[in-house]
Amino acid sequence: MASVLDVQSLSVEFQVNGRYLPAVTNVSLTIEQGETLGLVGESGCGKSVTSLAITRLLSKTARVNGKVLFSGPDPAQRNPVPSSGPEEVSARNVRERELLTVRDKDMQDIRGNEISMIFQEPMTSLNPVYKIGSQISETLLLHQNISPRQAFSQSLEMLKKVGISRPEQIMHQYPHQLSGGMRQRVMIAIAMACNPRLLIADEPTTALDVTIQAQILELMKGITRDFGTSLLLITHDLGVVAEMCNRVAVMYAGEIVEQGSVDEVFFNAKHPYTVGLMNAIPKFDATSKERLQPIEGNVPSIARMPKGCRFAPRCPHVMKQCVEQHPDLFEVENGHQSRCWLSVEGEA
Numbered sequence: 001m002a003s004v005l006d007v008q009s010l011s012v013e014f015q016v017n018g019r020y021l022p023a024v025t026n027v028s029l030t031i032e033q034g035e036t037l038g039l040v041g042e043s044g045c046g047k048s049v050t051s052l053a054i055t056r057l058l059s060k061t062a063r064v065n066g067k068v069l070f071s072g073p074d075p076a077q078r079n080p081v082p083s084s085g086p087e088e089v090s091a092r093n094v095r096e097r098e099l100l101t102v103r104d105k106d107m108q109d110i111r112g113n114e115i116s117m118i119f120q121e122p123m124t125s126l127n128p129v130y131k132i133g134s135q136i137s138e139t140l141l142l143h144q145n146i147s148p149r150q151a152f153s154q155s156l157e158m159l160k161k162v163g164i165s166r167p168e169q170i171m172h173q174y175p176h177q178l179s180g181g182m183r184q185r186v187m188i189a190i191a192m193a194c195n196p197r198l199l200i201a202d203e204p205t206t207a208l209d210v211t212i213q214a215q216i217l218e219l220m221k222g223i224t225r226d227f228g229t230s231l232l233l234i235t236h237d238l239g240v241v242a243e244m245c246n247r248v249a250v251m252y253a254g255e256i257v258e259q260g261s262v263d264e265v266f267f268n269a270k271h272p273y274t275v276g277l278m279n280a281i282p283k284f285d286a287t288s289k290e291r292l293q294p295i296e297g298n299v300p301s302i303a304r305m306p307k308g309c310r311f312a313p314r315c316p317h318v319m320k321q322c323v324e325q326h327p328d329l330f331e332v333e334n335g336h337q338s339r340c341w342l343s344v345e346g347e348a
C-alpha cells in the first residue's frame with residue numbers, strides 16, 4: 001500500500017521586499033500507516049513551514065513547489081461513523097491525491113477530516129466563546145453526515161477516550177475554565193474526532209509543564225496506536241522523539257540534513273548538526289560531569305543562505321569542499337541518509 005504521506009522535493013520561498021527567499025528547500029519524506037515521524041531542528045529551521053505547506057495553510061506570499069501525495073480514504077467510500085480501531089482504517093478504500101493541486105474545497109474537506117492538526121497553544125486554537133461540547137460536535141457536523149444529537153454523543157465519547165474526567169460537565173464548559181493540559185486533551189479529541197489518517201502535531205506539549213507533557217505524549221501515543229493514525233510530530237526536543245517516534249528527520253536551515261530510524265540516527269548519528277543537537281541535551285546521570293555543549297553560532301537567515309553546506313559556518317569538521325559545494329542527502333545505510341560530505345563513502 002502507498003505511504004500515507006509522500007512529500008517529494010517540497011520547496012517553499014517567501015516573497016520579501018520583492019525577492020523570493022528559501023524557507024524550505026527540497027524536502028522529501030514519507031510516513032507509513034501507523035508510523036510516527038519526528039521532524040526536529042532548532043527554531044527557524046523550517047519545521048512549521050513544512051507542515052503548513054503540506055496542509056496548504058501558508059500565507060499568500062509563499063511560493064510552493066514539489067509534490068505532497070496523500071493516500072486517504074476515497075471520499076466516495078468514506079465511512080461516516082468514526083471507527084475505533086486500526087483494522088477498519090486499513091480496510092478503507094484509499095485513493096492517492098496530490099495536495100498542492102487539489103481544489104480549495106477538497107482541501108478544506110481533507111483538513112480536520114483526513115488530516116488533523118494540533119498546535120502548541122490550545123487556547124489560540126479553541127474558540128473562547130463556545131462550549132467544549134459544541135466545538136467537538138462542530139468538527140463532526142462539518143465533516144460527517146450525522147445529526148446534532150449523534151455528534152453530541154460522539155463528542156462525549158471522544159472526551160472519555162482522551163481521559164477527561166467528568167466529561168459530561170466538561171462538555172458544557174468554556175476553554176478558559178480548563179487547565180492547559182485539559183485544553184490540550186480537548187484539542188486531541190477534536191483532532192481525532194473524525195478518525196484522521198494523518199495527525200500533524202506542531203510542538204504539542206511545549207507550553208505545558210513536564211508532568212503534564214508526559215501525560216499528553218502518552219495519550220497521543222496510545223490514541224494514534226488505537227486508531228492506526230500516522231503522526232508527523234514536530235518538536236525541538238530529541239527526548240520527545242526518542243519516546244514517541246519510529247523514524248526521525250533532522251532539519252537545518254530549511255533542509256533535511258539527516259533522516260532514518262530513531263535507533264540509527266540516535267546511536268549512529270552521521271551529520272555534525274545531529275551530533276551537536278545530541279551533545280546539547282542535558283544529561284542527568286549522577287556520574288556525568290560533562291558540561292552542556294551548545295552548537296556555536298546561529299541558524300543562517302533565509303536572506304543569506306551559505307552557498308555550500310548550510311551548516312558549514314558552524315561545523316567543527318568543516319572542509320574546503322563544504323564551503324564550495326552543496327552536499328546531497330547521501331545514503332549511509334538502508335534508509336539512513338546524511339547531507340554531509342563526510343558521509344560519502346570513503347570519506348567518513
Ligand SMILES: Nc1ncnc2c1ncn2[C@@H]1O[C@H](COP(=O)(O)OP(=O)(O)OP(=O)(O)O)[C@@H](O)[C@H]1O
Pocket residue numbers: 014016023041042043044045046047048049050059061236301302
Ligand atoms: N510568512 C513568512 N514570511 C517570511 N519568512 C517566513 C514566513 N514564515 C516563516 N518564515 C521564515 O521561514 C523560516 C522557517 O520558519 P519555521 O517557522 O518553519 O521554523 P521552525 O523550525 O518551525 O521554528 P520554530 O520551532 O521556532 O517554530 C524562518 O527563517 C522564518 O523566519
